[in-house]
Amino acid sequence: MCDGKIVLALPDWVGPFLEKQDSVFKDIEGRMRLVIELSRLNVEYETGGPFGAGIFERVGGKLLAVGVNVVIDMSCSLAHAEMMCIGLAQQKLKTFDLGAEGLPACELVSSTEPCAMCLGAIPWSGVRRLICGARGRDACEIGFDEGVKVPDWADTLKNRGITVLPDVLRKEAREVLIKYKESGGLIYNGRQATFPIKESNQS
């Protein structure tokens, strides 16, 4: 019954792509541009939904881990872009708490505001700041479902010491969402709500 192991891998193109990038992103827009580019490439390579994310050191901007949405290819509804980079950064640093004493403060940069699951994951991750590109409503506009979030969700993070910066390069981030829909990308929403515009590349 029990294989007992979940394996969640980024697409093969991510490694070579990152080798061509800087390892440090000094300004916030630069960090956001990277994760938007990840979201765009995830659509272009047809490896998942139009979402990218990254964990950076807040001061200095060293890149710790990136994520893209690999829900379909990994056969796992947990594999959102934000969850991928949180898990990758934590396992890289060998800690379940990116906010642990002695570590530089980290931030999560996401091409779109987090869904309810990823929002719930943020306080447990230890990141100190969340930077968002497109809004949740931009994802909903193309048919995605962000789940049930408290209306003042950004304030609930702030109350836990996690700053939220919305709308960073929102236009550019939103354009990837729109392009994904126009190209016929699969809009999956957990059970039943799926409407496959084209055949997915699910293995």
Added chain:
Amino acid sequence: MCDGKIVLALPDWVGPFLEKQDSVFKDIEGRMRLVIELSRLNVEYETGGPFGAGIFERVGGKLLAVGVNVVIDMSCSLAHAEMMCIGLAQQKLKTFDLGAEGLPACELVSSTEPCAMCLGAIPWSGVRRLICGARGRDACEIGFDEGVKVPDWADTLKNRGITVLPDVLRKEAREVLIKYKESGGLIYNGRQATFPIKESNQS
């Protein structure tokens, strides 16, 4: 920079334990007893927090996957019991949607009500029913943090066609939580809120 792979494994004792169990659990209490026993053993073996969960076929009760909290040993804040069994069941069945057409309806049985992250993950998982033992407040009583959930969270699942059955063997489930605290188990709550009663067995 990019290893590109998250690996989340259950503790070594889980496989041999399951080999001694039935593979089918006809009644709800039997399903709950299994996940409470998993939570208890996770404390006894010092392999993680006092939480267990399982995915079962709703009709018939065939066990598909189990999970325990392995946040500390896996160095990953995502590795809650519910997340583990959702990911394991999905990768076993090779689908990101346990509610996909042609699959038998599945349910998530959890020794304690889900935290905000796991709650957010449930609609994406495809399970049709959630069965809970201890309440979220029982976990909070021993110092855990369940995050920010909308007050009518059970109704929000029902609105998505996911039935919620609370308080199944709550007393037995809660006893494991209390025992964990009394035994000096680590209460971790993401960044800073940690208060290590004893040294953790974090590798």
